[in-house]
Structure formats: C-alpha cells, structure tokens
Amino acid sequence: MHLRNILPPNIYDVIDRAGISTERQIILLSIWDIKKYTNLNLDDILLLKNIVTENVCPTITTGKEELKKFNCNKAGVLTGCTGIDNLLAGGFRRGTLTEVFGESASGKTQLGLQLTLNNWAKGCVYICTEDLFPTKRFEEMKISLPQFDPRIDYGKNIFVEHITEAIDLLSCLRVRLPKLLEHHKLALIVIDSIAAPFRCESNNYVKRAEDLREVAILLTSMAQKFDLAILCINQVTASFEDSNSVLPALGLAWSNMVTTRLMLKKTLNVLDGKSLANISNQQIADHHKTYIRELHVMFAPHLSNMMAQFIVTACGIQDIPK
Missing domain, CATH: 1.10.150 (DNA polymerase; domain 1)
Known part of the structure; x- marks a missing residue:
C-alpha cells in the first residue's frame, strides 16, 4: 500500500x-x-x-469466532442417538478435542462404544487405559444396529490399543498413531480414560502437567491434520467447595487444553411403565430399572449450555421413548 x-x-x-x-x-x-x-x-x-x-490495522477476531468458523461446513461424527446428535449440533466436532466426564455408571464407556460402533465403516481408534476393550458389550450393541448384517466384520476398521502408563500413551501418540493415520483414513479416536495413565504415586506435578499438555497438543494436531473427532473420557474428583458436586480429574493443566467439555449424569428418574412397554425385554436385558441419563454441555465455542436426555439398554444409548 x-x-x-x-x-x-x-x-x-x-x-x-x-x-x-x-x-x-x-x-x-x-x-x-x-x-x-x-x-x-x-x-x-x-x-x-x-x-x-x-x-x-489488521482485522481483529477472537479465538471463539475462529473456532465457530473452523470446520463449520463439515459433518460431525454422529452417535446414532438423535437427542445427543442434536445437542452437539450434528455430532462430535472434527478437528477439536472433546472431553466427557462423569461419575461411575453414568454411561461414559457406553457413549464411547456407541460412537465407535456407529462409525465403524469410517474407521476408529479406541485406546483403553483402564480395562480391556469390552468386546462382549460391543457384540451386544452390534447386533442392534439398524442395518446389521451378520456377514460384515464390524471390527475390521476399529483399531484397539491397551495402554496403562503415561509414557506408553505418549509413545503411542508420538509415533504409532501418526503412522496409522498416514495409512488409514479414520474418523474418530476415543481414549477411555485420559486420567488413568496419570494416576500414580509420584508427586511430580510439574512433569505431569507437561505430559498432559503434550498429550493435548498431539491429539489436537492430529485432529486438525487428519480431520478427526477426538473423544477423551475423563474421571471425576470431589469438589472441595461443594461436597455434593464433582469436577473432572486432572485439573487446570488438562482443562485449559480441551475445546468442548460435556458432563454425563445418571439421574434417579426411572422410565415409567408406559414408556417401558415400548422397549422389549431383550433390550432392557439385565436392567431391572432403566434410569434416565443426561448429557450436559459445560462449555463449547459453538454450543449453548443445554442438556439432552437418553437411556442405556442392551442395544446401547437410545432416545427416550415417547
């Protein structure tokens, strides 16, 4: 000029x-x-x-505005549960890091499994850090897919890794996972859970914070480079300010790196007899009571702070029958 x-x-x-x-x-x-x-x-x-x-003078834009524009025209990764997909404005957002936290039995692993199974054809990575991959539960949910075909191998595009230590998780994210993504077009990475490898007796919190930061940076970089949705399931810890509430584990070192945070809750509300009549005994399976679960948006640059309700049956996560 x-x-x-x-x-x-x-x-x-x-x-x-x-x-x-x-x-x-x-x-x-x-x-x-x-x-x-x-x-x-x-x-x-x-x-x-x-x-x-x-x-x-350069044009001034905020990080929140840029995130709203990022991948705004790309389809999200769907769960197959209409209520959750609508809450998330079309599913889990690609190119970003999403955390789901909740207490035990709130449905965190169910959500991770359902998301994986619903996107098996597009390719997924499921990293287990607490227990072995729940193969039996996966097979139960697989049979309930709307277009289930027994001739199809639904696990052929799902890559499972078992990791227990933080150093092994970092090694996987630095070396093995990028190599896999270079050769396979995938849609999703699930880590269940992100907190488990960092539970140790060591009091070196500075080192833990540095490792968590590197994990988040590596995951976000892969999400953006390979157009992935990444779901990190997190555990909870008690809140010192309110004894009746819980907070996601790993503290601020992790929280500041997450794009979207969701909370899962198992409510005390049970489906009434009329609603249960719309669900077969096979679907209810071993559940003597079918509790209503809630998924809350805690923060996200592209979502309102709203909530969706659903139930968990032998078929997986489902919308509440009307």
Whole structure:
C-alpha cells in the first residue's frame, strides 16, 4: 500500500516534502512532531493518522469466532442417538478435542462404544487405559444396529490399543498413531480414560502437567491434520467447595487444553411403565430399572449450555421413548 493511494493529494504532498514517507512514521510520530515537520493544522493531522491506522490495522477476531468458523461446513461424527446428535449440533466436532466426564455408571464407556460402533465403516481408534476393550458389550450393541448384517466384520476398521502408563500413551501418540493415520483414513479416536495413565504415586506435578499438555497438543494436531473427532473420557474428583458436586480429574493443566467439555449424569428418574412397554425385554436385558441419563454441555465455542436426555439398554444409548 502506497500513501499516495489513500491520502488526500494536498496532505500527501505536504508530508512527502517533509520526508514522512511510511505508515510507521505517521503512526509513531506524535501530533506535535508532525505539526513541527509539516505545519499542518490539527484537523488535517488527525485525519492523516485516522486514514493510515484504518488501512494498516489488521482485522481483529477472537479465538471463539475462529473456532465457530473452523470446520463449520463439515459433518460431525454422529452417535446414532438423535437427542445427543442434536445437542452437539450434528455430532462430535472434527478437528477439536472433546472431553466427557462423569461419575461411575453414568454411561461414559457406553457413549464411547456407541460412537465407535456407529462409525465403524469410517474407521476408529479406541485406546483403553483402564480395562480391556469390552468386546462382549460391543457384540451386544452390534447386533442392534439398524442395518446389521451378520456377514460384515464390524471390527475390521476399529483399531484397539491397551495402554496403562503415561509414557506408553505418549509413545503411542508420538509415533504409532501418526503412522496409522498416514495409512488409514479414520474418523474418530476415543481414549477411555485420559486420567488413568496419570494416576500414580509420584508427586511430580510439574512433569505431569507437561505430559498432559503434550498429550493435548498431539491429539489436537492430529485432529486438525487428519480431520478427526477426538473423544477423551475423563474421571471425576470431589469438589472441595461443594461436597455434593464433582469436577473432572486432572485439573487446570488438562482443562485449559480441551475445546468442548460435556458432563454425563445418571439421574434417579426411572422410565415409567408406559414408556417401558415400548422397549422389549431383550433390550432392557439385565436392567431391572432403566434410569434416565443426561448429557450436559459445560462449555463449547459453538454450543449453548443445554442438556439432552437418553437411556442405556442392551442395544446401547437410545432416545427416550415417547
């Protein structure tokens, strides 16, 4: 940009004769310095500064606005539960890091399994850090797929890894997982759970924070480079401020790296007899009571703080029957 193209000719001629030839000089020089060099009046100097600053000032956008635009036209990774997919504005967002936390039996692993099974054809990675991969439960849910075909191997595009130590998780994320993603087009990575490898007797919290930060950076980089949705299931810890509430584990070192945070709750509300009549005995399976679960949006740049309800049956996560 040349000053001649943006300034009134009479002002440009004056500053040019005074040796003021760059936007930087006009911005940094005080009003009184410009007056001394050019003898322009105050109104002309203010006009000069305003024109230059408006033309050289970069467009200001916030991180939240950029995240809203990021992948806004790409389809999310769906769970198959209409209520949850609607809550998440089309499923789990690609290119970002999503955390789901909740107490025991709230349905965290069920959600991870359902998300994996619903996207088996697109390819998924399921990293287990607490227990072995729940193969039996996976097979139960597989049979209940809307278009289940016994001739199809639903596990052929699902890659399972068992990890118990933080150093092994980092090794997987640094080396093995990127190599896998270079050769296979995948849609989803699930880590169940992110907290387990970092539970240890060591009091080196600085090292743990550094490792957590690296884990989050590696996951986010892969999500953006390979257009993935990443779900990290997290455990909970008691809140010192409120004995009746819980907080996600791993503290601020992890929380500050998460894009979307969701909370799962198992309520005390049970489906009534009329609603249960719409679910077969096979679906209810071993559940003597079918509790209603809730998925709450705690924070997300593209979502409102709302909630969706669902139930867990032998078929997996389902919308509440009407």
